[in-house]
């Protein structure tokens with residue numbers, strides 16, 4: 001493919017899934033000399049990180065791709081990584097070339113007339129089971145339990161509970177209450193419903209508290225514990241893994257395929273969270289997936305942003321033998337419901353494949369321009 005033009009935007013939108021707070025991301029629109037258009041996203045999230053990502057797209061990687069002439073996606077990926085060798089082994093540069101890599105895969109699929117999952121080796125299953133990826137942010141335990149019961153009634157097969165988030169809840173900040181919440185939630189939703197706990201950035205457990213809390217939650221059947229400690233505390237993860245019968249999910253602070261190779265080598269992660277809008281794009285995700293498969297680990301796409309990343313995550317998850325679930329934001333948000341002509345939704349707990357070429361999304365460019373933020 002030969003790239004003709006590249007445009008980028010920082011998008012800002014209020015998200016009902018994050019207590020109505022503003023969230024930001026970076027979009028690219030890449031057009032070939034033949035007029036094929038591809039879309040990509042880099043989930044930099046913070047205003048300054050989004051601005052830096054856009055600058056790297058506009059002033060470094062974009063011009064590089066245009067100047068390269070006729071290239072393949074793999075060549076473009078190597079070229080972008082090679083360009084930022086001094087500053088790009090992780091960090092902001094990864095958001096920028098992840099977005100471009102995603103757009104180039106979208107284009108490649110359209111040129112071949114095949115959906116992305118076909119380009120990635122073909123579907124390993126007919127649909128992805130959907131869980132609601134929810135921030136626990138209502139005032140009382142009962143409100144938060146009622147909310148999850150609503151997800152089950154809507155068809156979701158499970159929930160991931162973000163602890164220590166913005167909002168009115170103290171979930172994640174009082175271990176005793178956290179366990180009581182999980183116990184009451186399990187009683188409310190029954191046994192045939194996945195409960196995943198994401199401690200994430202907001203929870204600060206010391207080793208002893210982490211072990212005791214996760215062990216107590218394990219009695220009520222949690223599917224995994226995500227980011228229980230700061231990600232560099234490998235020995236704390238190892239101690240937790242030895243002490244509890246709960247899979248450990250990690251990866252939120254990893255940026256590159258190499259980061260995941262190091263993480264896999266520690267032996268502490270059971271589930272790898274991987275975001276194609278951050279981890280060296282679709283190419284990066286696919287390479288991590290190969291390594292996860294060889295190590296017998298589960299892959300889980302981090303897809304908590306717009307429909308562009310959700311589409312990429314859906315194709316990648318379907319084409320992987322190592323995934324078991326895919327997350328959706330449970331509450332309506334413009335970057336999911338209005339951004340694409342056919343929003344990605346679950347029905348009876350299932351997310352159907354997209355069978356149109358490339359990412360297979362028809363992006364509402366008016367909405368992109370409406371949400372564009374210039375800081």
Ligand SMILES: [Mg+2]
Pocket residue numbers: 198200226227252273
């Ligand atoms: Mg997480």
